[in-house]
Amino acid sequence: MQIVFDCVAQQLANAGHETRRLFHGRGHCFEGFEHLVIDWFSPVAVVRLYSVVDDSWLDSLCAGLKQFSQIEALVVQQRSRGREAVNQVIWGDVADMQVATELGLYYQVQPQKNQNSGLFLDMRMGRQWLRDNAAGQRVLNLFAYTGSFSVAALAGGAEHVVNVDMAKNMLAIGRENHRLNDFEKGQASWLGHDIFNSWKRIRQPGPYGIVVIDPPSFQPGSFIAEKDYRKVVRRLPDLVAEGGRVLACHNDPAVGTDFILALMQQECPGFRFEARLANPDDFPEHEPEKGLKVMLFKREL
Numbered sequence: 001m002q003i004v005f006d007c008v009a010q011q012l013a014n015a016g017h018e019t020r021r022l023f024h025g026r027g028h029c030f031e032g033f034e035h036l037v038i039d040w041f042s043p044v045a046v047v048r049l050y051s052v053v054d055d056s057w058l059d060s061l062c063a064g065l066k067q068f069s070q071i072e073a074l075v076v077q078q079r080s081r082g083r084e085a086v087n088q089v090i091w092g093d094v095a096d097m098q099v100a101t102e103l104g105l106y107y108q109v110q111p112q113k114n115q116n117s118g119l120f121l122d123m124r125m126g127r128q129w130l131r132d133n134a135a136g137q138r139v140l141n142l143f144a145y146t147g148s149f150s151v152a153a154l155a156g157g158a159e160h161v162v163n164v165d166m167a168k169n170m171l172a173i174g175r176e177n178h179r180l181n182d183f184e185k186g187q188a189s190w191l192g193h194d195i196f197n198s199w200k201r202i203r204q205p206g207p208y209g210i211v212v213i214d215p216p217s218f219q220p221g222s223f224i225a226e227k228d229y230r231k232v233v234r235r236l237p238d239l240v241a242e243g244g245r246v247l248a249c250h251n252d253p254a255v256g257t258d259f260i261l262a263l264m265q266q267e268c269p270g271f272r273f274e275a276r277l278a279n280p281d282d283f284p285e286h287e288p289e290k291g292l293k294v295m296l297f298k299r300e301l
Contacts, residue, residue: 003030005064008038011282012070017042019100019109021121021282026050028286038065039121041100043072044092044111050079062090075111087112099180103128105151106180108173118146118173122283123214126247126294129277130212131156133245137209140164140202140239142195142232143223147174147188149212154183161188162205166222168192196228199235207241217252225252229260234267236299246271246297256289270301 004023007030011022022040025033035051045065049058058076065071073092089112100109100119109118130139130149135157141149144163153161165171171190178188191201213232215223229250236246248260257276264271277294285291 001060001064004033004036004038004061005067008065008068012040012068014282015040015042017101019102019107019119019121021280024283027284027291029284036061039117041098041109041111041117043070044094044098045071045074046111046117047074047076048079049077052078066091077112077114079114087114103131103152105155107146107148107151107177108180116145119148120145120251122251122279122292123148123249123294124280125277126212126214126249127152129294129296130210130247134158134210138162138205138207140206140208140211142202142211142213143215144174144190145170145214147171147177149214150174150188151177151181151183153210154178154187155181158187158210160205162191162202162208163188164191164193164195164202166192166194194222196231199238203238206239207244208239209241209244210247211236211240211244212247212249214247214249217250217255225250225255225259230263230267233263236268236271240271240299242299242301244299245274246299248295248297250293250295253290255293257293257295260293260295264297268297268299271297271299274298 008022011020020040023038025036028034037048039046065074073094074090075094076088076090078086094111097108097110100107107119131152134153137158139153139158139161141161141163144165147163150161150163171192217225250260274296279291
């Protein structure tokens with residue numbers, strides 16, 4: 001257990017008041033702790049358990065985390081397969097919605113939400129790249145969720161961002177994220193739209209200097225990567241300006257970089273692979289191909 005507390009201490013020192021993963025057992029770099037992750041939404045820590053643990057083990061973990069004065073509240077989520085997700089506030093006050101800070105920008109998050117808090121912490125370097133490269137660009141943010149890529153793009157000086165997601169309630173949180181960061185309403189557009197019904201409304205504001213593709217890997221009824229990712233990729237020649245870039249993301253541990261590379265080669269031969277972005281250092285992976293894939297392509301033809 002001490003290895004967990006040592007990692008938490010180091011990551012808290014690195015994080016300050018910014019959001020971060022404090023412990024990433026699911027990267028298989030910490031033997032015996034593959035079922036454990038701990039996320040930090042200052043001042044709240046969220047323990048996520050992906051298998052059943054003994055009460056005594058959990059008590060020891062919570063007691064050890066109590067020693068860190070920065071952690072003013074602790075949530076434990078039981079998320080093991082075949083069991084109903086259960087949240088428990090162990091100590092402190094935890095709001096249903098709070099504001100988290102990442103790279104100096106502000107995002108609404110829900111620490112007690114069973115699935116996703118509202119901000120995917122492993123995508124931090126993707127948002128950093130977009131912020132560094134968005135100046136003067138029109139940006140298309142597909143599968144926008146709560147608009148975090150849009151916030152990063154506008155912080156980097158993007159001309160305009162078009163955010164597309166079929167979940168209108170998530171886009172509403174995205175609008176609030178933009179308000180938190182003092183962006184004007186006209187700087188971003190919001191399309192509550194299923195992209196597979198029609199691309200016309202998405203294509204009209206283009207062409208785009210940057211297109212971000214960040215879909216769920218498996219979400220029955222909306223997106224299944226192995227059959228639907230190709231449908232998105234083959235639309236890129238109609239969306240991306242000459243010299244424009246595509247940030248193609250995929251988070252399925254069962255699929256490596258070859259999946260996206262093959263799709264791009266088959267459907268978009270005029271796009272050149274430039275780089276795979278490094279994942280954040282708070283997400284160590286024993287096998288990098290199982291971690292998040294964030295891949296950059298440039299249109300040359």
